[in-house]
Amino acid sequence: MSKTLIIAEHDGSNLNPSTAKCASCAAAIGQDFDILVMGSSVNAIAEQAAAIDGAAGVTVVDAENLANPLAVNHAAEVVALAESYSHILGPSTTYGRDLMPRIAALLGVNQVSDISTVEGSHHFTRPIYAGNAIVDVHAPENVTVVATVRVASWKAAGNSGSAAIETRSASAPASANTRYVGLEAGGGERPDLQSAPRVVSAGRAMASEENFEMVYELADLIGAGVGASRAAVDAGYCPNDMQVGQTGKIIAPDLYIAFGISGAIQHITGIKDAGTIVAVNKDADAPIFEVADIGLVADLFTVIPEMKQLLS
Ligand SMILES: Cc1cc2nc3c(=O)[nH]c(=O)nc-3n(C[C@H](O)[C@H](O)[C@H](O)COP(=O)(O)OP(=O)(O)OC[C@H]3O[C@@H](n4cnc5c(N)ncnc54)[C@H](O)[C@@H]3O)c2cc1C
Incomplete structure (x- = not known):
């Protein structure tokens, strides 16, 4: 056996x-x-x-x-x-x-x-x-x-x-004490964060829920799932089930693009098995650049619209 x-x-x-x-x-x-x-x-x-x-x-x-x-x-x-x-x-x-x-x-x-x-x-x-x-x-x-x-x-x-x-055939009858009520899934048609081969993620730097829309739009252009740092979730810019990291989801996409995420250890632990990590941060000393394969020191509010334009 x-x-x-x-x-x-x-x-x-x-x-x-x-x-x-x-x-x-x-x-x-x-x-x-x-x-x-x-x-x-x-x-x-x-x-x-x-x-x-x-x-x-x-x-x-x-x-x-x-x-x-x-x-x-x-x-x-x-x-x-x-x-x-x-x-x-x-x-x-x-x-x-x-x-x-x-x-x-x-x-x-x-x-x-x-x-x-x-x-x-x-x-x-x-x-x-x-x-x-x-x-x-x-x-x-x-x-x-x-x-x-x-x-x-x-x-x-x-x-x-x-x-x-x-x-x-089934061996056991249905539980009498627990029943299925329904499923409320976020993300709509977007790929599931935990299994998506590409993930676009953003952090506190997004500054508002409205600004986060541009992250969704970019993700949709490349068929990516969307993640976030805990700071972005705690600030209410996006739902909790998008959190990546130690107390969020541990993911290993082929491509992970992080916008305005500093790279705290609790975040990195959720992405360290990703294939290629791309980081965009306006602080050249941000710790995320230590793990990034490709780093861009730039303002995300310039980079995301440019990427969207190039991909549209
Ligand atoms: C027990 C515990 C568990 C935790 N679990 C998690 C977890 O699961 N996931 C997680 O993410 N965190 C977790 N954290 C929190 C973690 O320590 C960090 O506080 C958090 O990851 C920071 O999020 P952030 O990078 O978005 O924000 P910040 O650290 O504030 O970084 C924002 C970054 O954005 C950059 N920036 C600002 N404006 C722009 C701009 N216009 N363009 C480009 N870049 C810009 C800044 O230079 C900065 O690097 C946990 C903490 C603890 C104590």
Whole structure:
């Protein structure tokens, strides 16, 4: 039973890229892995999961009460499958952080959080203290490892696989105590901040909610997600779910463009795995230039309109 189960995350139409990142982590653990897709009418998603390189199989549990990502219902299905697996992995996204501790509690084990490297089948590392230290985590070998994978630390596995898909019926009834009421998602059509390959982000220097509009407009021109520093969020220039950093979202886009963000350690910890970091700041000594691949000492209120014009 040295086998890994990955819990797939999806929005009902598409597989979240975090699943392919969990697959890279599972491959590093070095044993076969299956992917579990829970939901209602999720055949298309199961096919996307089956294409992930290295997947040995895809198990689909299709039931009306699994249509929405209620951890109470999803955890019960994972636990029903758990005895066939030595490791159960989920992404360190909002979904995974809600679901995985519940699975761990039901199995009576401690959760391993935020795996960023695999040193052995039961030996992992993860960053702590805003990324200033790396902790070694040794999980006991005689119990199931239930873990979240720090998605910003892993590249997505390829998608040329063709795993077999098996469908099974739900094992547990819907929870009588918890019901799905609705979803209010910000950002509209804009790419999800946590999985967008490009992110445009801005800080306190924006000075108002109205000024932040130009950041959205620029982001839309390049199909980017939009992030912000905590100072911008605290000042009310943009919603809280846009915060990037230690107490916000940890992201790893291919391209991160920061306007008027000083580069405090708590912000940098959220972007240190980004591919290319571009910083625009009018202070040449701003700490963000220490981590930026491309830096521009300039006024963002000049640069953003110029970029918009060039891209339109
Ligand atoms: C426990 C804890 C957790 C935290 N978590 C987070 C977190 O998750 N995320 C986060 O971001 N912060 C976090 N912080 C806050 C963090 O320490 C900083 O205060 C914050 O990141 C600063 O945001 P900022 O860069 O927008 O603002 P500032 O530090 O005020 O920087 C503004 C920058 O804009 C530049 N600027 C001003 N005008 C212009 C202009 N016209 N054109 C170009 N540049 C201009 C300035 O030169 C300056 O560098 C946390 C702090 C603590 C204590």
